[in-house]
Amino acid sequence: MSGLFVICSAMVVWGATAATYCTEQILNIESFPGDSVGIPCRFVYTKSIGLVSDVEIAWKAGPHHYCGNEINNKSRNYTAPRYQGRLSVMGDPRTGNVALTLMNVTAADGVNYCCRILLRLPDGTTRQWQSASGTKLTIRGPSEMTVHQPPLIPALAGDTVTIPCHFYTNDKVSVADVQWGYGSYSACATATYGTTGLHGNNLEGQSTQLGAGLASIQIHQVKRSDSGWYCCKLRVTGDGKSYSRERNIGTYLFVKDRTSELNIRQPNEVTFSSSATISCSFSLPPGNDPLWLKVYWMFGNPNEGFAYHPDPEFIHPIYKGKTRLVGQSDLYLEGVDGMDNSSFYCRVAMRLCKATDPYRVDILIEEGAGTLLRVNDISSNWILYVIITLRCVAICILIPCGILGYVKLRGLIHKTSNKQRK
Numbered sequence: 393m394s395g396l397f398v399i400c401s402a403m404v405v406w407g408a409t410a411a412t413y414c415t416e417q418i419l420n421i422e423s424f425p426g427d428s429v430g431i432p433c434r435f436v437y438t439k440s441i442g443l444v445s446d447v448e449i450a451w452k453a454g455p456h457h458y459c460g461n462e463i464n465n466k467s468r469n470y471t472a473p474r475y476q477g478r479l480s481v482m483g484d485p486r487t488g489n490v491a492l493t494l495m496n497v498t499a500a501d502g503v504n505y506c507c508r509i510l511l512r513l514p515d516g517t518t519r520q521w522q523s524a525s526g527t528k529l530t531i532r533g534p535s536e537m538t539v540h541q542p543p544l545i546p547a548l549a550g551d552t553v554t555i556p557c558h559f560y561t562n563d564k565v566s567v568a569d570v571q572w573g574y575g576s577y578s579a580c581a582t583a584t585y586g587t588t589g590l591h592g593n594n595l596e597g598q599s600t601q602l603g604a605g606l607a608s609i610q611i612h613q614v615k616r617s618d619s620g621w622y623c624c625k626l627r628v629t630g631d632g633k634s635y636s637r638e639r640n641i642g643t644y645l646f647v648k649d650r651t652s653e654l655n656i657r658q659p660n661e662v663t664f665s666s667s668a669t670i671s672c673s674f675s676l677p678p679g680n681d682p683l684w685l686k687v688y689w690m691f692g693n694p695n696e697g698f699a700y701h702p703d704p705e706f707i708h709p710i711y712k713g714k715t716r717l718v719g720q721s722d723l724y725l726e727g728v729d730g731m732d733n734s735s736f737y738c739r740v741a742m743r744l745c746k747a748t749d750p751y752r753v754d755i756l757i758e759e760g761a762g763t764l765l766r767v768n769d770i771s772s773n774w775i776l777y778v779i780i781t782l783r784c785v786a787i788c789i790l791i792p793c794g795i796l797g798y799v800k801l802r803g804l805i806h807k808t809s810n811k812q813r814k
């Protein structure tokens with residue numbers, strides 16, 4: 393009995409220490425010479441550290457793991473000579489969300505960038521940590537192509553997931569051949585989808601928006617076993633030149649079965665007539681400090697797509713520009729025309745501070761039971777409006793008239809009595 397207790401408490405302690413500090417950086421960013429590049433860095437530390445008097449950030453750059461020398465350290469006002477005048481640091485370190493911006497990048501800037509975090513405690517001691525691989529910045533030549541995919545897409549089993557692949561060249565693209573690869577590691581190996589046909593019955597490629605440099609893939613009814621890396625491979629022709637990219641770091645798709653740890657609460661049904669706010673609340677699991685937390689709203693039955701997503705690219709066309717969050721998680725719908733009998737599902741995803749290895753993702757994603765939106769049809773209430781209007785007319789016209797008449801009558805009586813006295 394006591395032996396079991398020791399094992400359990402040891403596991404708890406181990407869990408707590410393993411999750412004391414976390415950092416997340418995007419694995420790869422591509423750009424052209426002369427561009428401005430933003431390199432974000434998120435971090436979190438557990439409350440068990442106690443009071444922290446200051447949070448400081450330094451940026452390091454180099455070709456290897458753990459990057460190299462410091463290129464910026466704000467607390468000692470240092471910027472490496474080759475970055476002077478074109479480097480800026482953004483964000484308040486206390487929020488755990490900072491970024492480095494490099495302006496006018498050149499081929500020589502194509503190295504790894506790591507953010508290093510330093511906590512100063514009131515007793516004079518410090519705690520420091522950083523991401524191991526940082527962000528690899530790749531500078532493509534002016535006659536090459538850059539490719540961008542979102543680093544991570546969290547999803548629930550049953551979702552239809554769209555993974556975008558953006559590409560840019562300095563020419564106008566006329567033809568593109570897109571293939572998608574899949575693998576357990578980044579830079580995916582096996583081909584799963586090509587222009588010649590489907591290699592899986594739930595995959596659908598979309599490369600219709602070629603002018604905009606977008607070639608997405610859609611995966612229907614995702615299952616947990618669809619989790620993994622998805623990379624687009626491109627062969628593009630424009631103005632007689634051809635561009636190709638065989639290897640690409642890709643997007644990590646993380647699919648989870650439905651759970652209910654977050655206790656997401658939203659009303660079963662709401663009735664509105666012009667615009668609507670649907671409330672949503674949830675509880676964070678105790679002892680977990682998320683690296684980031686995102687709120688989405690899905691719509692449809694079953695889920696057809698995003699009515700709200702923090703990245704507007706993912707919002708379904710019918711809701712684009714019409715939705716926003718109020719507070720942390722309530723959905724505001726601007727204009728509810730044609731939305732009668734639609735269901736909206738509040739969805740919360742967070743990256744937990746358990747694994748910072750980019751190949752091991754610790755994500756919690758859950759969805760509420762849904763809110764049915766009822767639109768109150770104004771035309772069926774016209775009789776009510778007529779009655780209210782008539783009452784208003786009565787109040788606004790009849791009462792002042794009555795008062796006026798009364799005042800006039802009194803004035804007349806007064807005049808007559810005056811005359812009589814004379």
Ligand SMILES: *[C@@H]1O[C@H](CO)[C@@H](O)[C@H](O)[C@H]1NC(C)=O
Pocket residue numbers: 448449450465467468508509510
């Ligand atoms: C910034 O420089 C100071 C002085 O060299 C050093 O003590 C500190 O660790 C550096 N900051 C970070 C976050 O590495």
Ligand SMILES: *[C@@H]1O[C@H](CO)[C@@H](O)[C@H](O)[C@H]1NC(C)=O
Pocket residue numbers: 467468469
């Ligand atoms: C850095 O610069 C600020 C203002 O420019 C100054 O107050 C501060 O003392 C400087 N710090 C160091 C370590 O030189």
Ligand SMILES: *[C@@H]1O[C@H](CO)[C@@H](O)[C@H](O)[C@H]1NC(C)=O
Pocket residue numbers: 426496498
């Ligand atoms: C960008 O860098 C190049 C090469 O270092 C330089 O010639 C050019 O003037 C810079 N442009 C700006 C806007 O700073």
Ligand SMILES: *[C@@H]1O[C@H](CO)[C@@H](O)[C@H](O)[C@H]1NC(C)=O
Pocket residue numbers: 693733
């Ligand atoms: C509302 O939607 C449900 C499911 O989509 C459907 O079964 C029902 O008939 C609809 N009701 C009305 C009044 O449109």
